[in-house]
Amino acid sequence: MTRLYALASVALIGILLAGVGLALWLGRSDPSEDIFAQCRTSVVAGGSAEIGGPFTLVSETGETVTDADVITQPTLLYFGYTFCPDVCPLDTVRNAEAVAILEERGMMVQPVMITVDPERDTPEVMDDFTANIHPRMLGLTGTPEQTDAAARAYRVYYRINRDGDDPYYLVDHSAFAYLVLPDYGFVEFFNRDVTPAEMADITACYVEAAAAAN
Numbered sequence: 174m175t176r177l178y179a180l181a182s183v184a185l186i187g188i189l190l191a192g193v194g195l196a197l198w199l200g201r202s203d204p205s206e207d208i209f210a211q212c213r214t215s216v217v218a219g220g221s222a223e224i225g226g227p228f229t230l231v232s233e234t235g236e237t238v239t240d241a242d243v244i245t246q247p248t249l250l251y252f253g254y255t256f257c258p259d260v261c262p263l264d265t266v267r268n269a270e271a272v273a274i275l276e277e278r279g280m281m282v283q284p285v286m287i288t289v290d291p292e293r294d295t296p297e298v299m300d301d302f303t304a305n306i307h308p309r310m311l312g313l314t315g316t317p318e319q320t321d322a323a324a325r326a327y328r329v330y331y332r333i334n335r336d337g338d339d340p341y342y343l344v345d346h347s348a349f350a351y352l353v354l355p356d357y358g359f360v361e362f363f364n365r366d367v368t369p370a371e372m373a374d375i376t377a378c379y380v381e382a383a384a385a386a387n
Contacts, residue, residue, distance in 0.1 A: 208386045212378035225359035228323040233300035233312040247380050248283040250351040252329045254290035255302040260348050269307035270369035284310040289331040290344050291320045354383055
């Protein structure tokens, strides 16, 4: 991890966790207005509307898809890249393990990885990567403009460290997983310290709260 990545990650964590310790979330005066109040483990400065939004990308089968095509069930989004030597494999496997735990409980959650390295991560490369992690994991790529727009929507920091034509360059990036629900959008993020079991429990809480509200 480079010094720049470390500093940027600390800054991003500070932004995302700003306000921890406040009794109310999103500035509501009545916590009962928040159907997910009992599930929340994090606070986002400015509210959840500051994270997430529409995107247009290319699936691992080569089809152009939008967020409406992808977020059709509870979804765990992760931004990374297939050439990543350590962080991305560990995080995506952790996400897949959480999804497996939830599936054992009868709860289907979609694992998704969006690349921040679209030049190397073609649909075929993404398909190979995700197939090795989880049979239902979806890999998304696109043009640099498309992937950058998706990353910016989710406040993802990344920096491509490429010197000339070096094909083995690395990409610094923040490493959060995002829980996104149909009809609600982004509701929670998970840092690298969260275990598969913890992620499964928190995700289940959100999914059950959303079901109870409908």
